[in-house]
Amino acid sequence: MSKPQALPPSEFKQQLTEAIPHLRAFGRSLSGNRDVADDLVQDTLLKAWAARDRFIAGTSMRAWTFVILRNTFFSSMRRKKFSANYDELVAERVLSAPAPQQEPLHLADLQRGLMELSDDQREAIILVGAGGYSYEEAAEIANCAVGTMKSRVSRARKALEEILEEGRFTSASEGLGNLTTTALENIIGEVEKISH
């Protein structure tokens, strides 16, 4: 069996550069915050560069770097370096062009809604619903079974619809003042308590 080939440095840099907009979009949706997302992207680029010998030519750079970004985000959240939160700067942007009688969907509402989801559901709906990944690709990135990914997406969609329809937002998705009390951190705190 032949050894998998690494990419030449210039090609690696080229592919990594092309992945950056997608990394920013994934990071922004996951964290709900522009600055946090860009910090995440920088961390991801540093890690990807350091591990470039392990990237196999012909495989997806985007998927490879998404794995690095999501692992960085979730492990940093456990150490509370990053917090999932929504960005008020984008509060007034309108996302979907509504039919005449419909209310437009605001980015702020969508981002706040996403922050209300559990981290695995949020990741699932971002990858499949926003990023357009197949269930198989998304499952590979999130390191779970395809069936699990399908179920996470379905549950996330249902929960998000309910949240947006009812305007049911909690402190988990409020402004930056609530960084220490996000639902996600509470969950992580509980998990840490159990594991000790």
Added chain:
Amino acid sequence: MASQDKNQTGSSEADEHGKQSKDIPVKSKDDMQQRLGLGLKNMYLNVLDEPLPDDILALLDQLDEDDEDDSNSDRSDINE
């Protein structure tokens, strides 16, 4: 529009104070799903369309330069 009425969801009922609890009008389930799907895609695409921040591009260039410096110093080590 009977079938649409069946699908109606939303929260335009009056609350305990007699006010409308939300401004969101009653919508069909399909409509909500469609808007959600479109909203998620647009949220992602909006970021793709943004210009890349200079500091991110500078970081990549810096990493690349550091590599070249390292390989040049390796070569000079060998030649010494």
